[in-house]
Amino acid sequence: MKHRIPSIFPLSTLLFLFLLNGPASLGLPEIIKIQNIKLRKIPIGEKVLGLPDQSVEMEEYQGLRKVKITRPFYIGTTEITQDTWQKIMGKNPSFLKNPKHPVENITWLEAQSFCKLLNRQQDPARLPEGMIFRLPSESEWEFAARADSSDLFFFGNQESRITTFAWIYLNSKNQSHPVASLKPNPYGLYDIYGNVREWCQDGYAVAKWNLINPLIAPAKEEKVHRGGSWDSCEECCKSGTRSSAFQNTKSKDLGFRVAFGFPL
Numbered sequence: 257m258k259h260r261i262p263s264i265f266p267l268s269t270l271l272f273l274f275l276l277n278g279p280a281s282l283g284l285p286e287i288i289k290i291q292n293i294k295l296r297k298i299p300i301g302e303k304v305l306g307l308p309d310q311s312v313e314m315e316e317y318q319g320l321r322k323v324k325i326t327r328p329f330y331i332g333t334t335e336i337t338q339d340t341w342q343k344i345m346g347k348n349p350s351f352l353k354n355p356k357h358p359v360e361n362i363t364w365l366e367a368q369s370f371c372k373l374l375n376r377q378q379d380p381a382r383l384p385e386g387m388i389f390r391l392p393s394e395s396e397w398e399f400a401a402r403a404d405s406s407d408l409f410f411f412g413n414q415e416s417r418i419t420t421f422a423w424i425y426l427n428s429k430n431q432s433h434p435v436a437s438l439k440p441n442p443y444g445l446y447d448i449y450g451n452v453r454e455w456c457q458d459g460y461a462v463a464k465w466n467l468i469n470p471l472i473a474p475a476k477e478e479k480v481h482r483g484g485s486w487d488s489c490e491e492c493c494k495s496g497t498r499s500s501a502f503q504n505t506k507s508k509d510l511g512f513r514v515a516f517g518f519p520l
């Protein structure tokens with residue numbers, strides 16, 4: 257049976273693509289496309305996040321911890337490109353300029369401004385009720401990055417495979433690259449490791465065990481970023497690795513991907 261897209265969703269502005277096999281949670285579409293941004297709905301539930309065998313000093317920050325996500329959310333299949341940023345924000349602040357490359361050289365605060373402006377440009381009646389564009393929580397980011405894997409990377413524990421999926425110091429030639437030019441993870445997300453580090457909503461603080469829909473230390477000015485970048489080593493790109501920078505930091509390897517979900 258084919259799903260018909262209602263006429264209230266102009267194809268040039270907002271396109272909902274429905275999964276034809278199997279129910280979607282809450283009747284939500286599997287894919288949303290808007291303003292050149294494609295977002296995929298991520299399976300929710302319970303996972304063990306973080307990294308094993310941490311030092312005493314790091315255990316409480318990125319040791320293994322059980323996290324449950326109960327509210328549906330989407331995440332961009334690519335990092336936000338310079339072209340998309342310029343269309344929304346009116347300028348391109350990137351150091352390594354190319355419209356198909358991820359936007360970088362932006363602060364956490366500027367990423368927030370992008371999300372707020374993106375929300376203002378949309379008709380709420382054309383979007384699932386109560387959901388907004390925002391940065392992902394770092395737990396949402398790790399759920400998406402891991403896909404169905406409990407290994408160090410979504411592709412397993414063999415670090416040598418990473419250049420199939422990620423632009424890092426080994427293959428990047430010291431620069432970013434067009435998004436989606438390497439293979440995606442099993443959820444169809446490109447550059448979840450490497451290319452540019454990705455801002456998350458959380459502050460950097462102790463990550464406790466057995467959390468539900470967590471948002472860690474939102475008032476802290478030191479913010480989490482995930483995934484590593486084109487100048488990162490393999491260790492920095494592991495699904496459970498947490499890194500941070502202050503919210504006004506700019507760097508030529510620091511960008512973001514947008515999420516769509518309920519307010520955190």
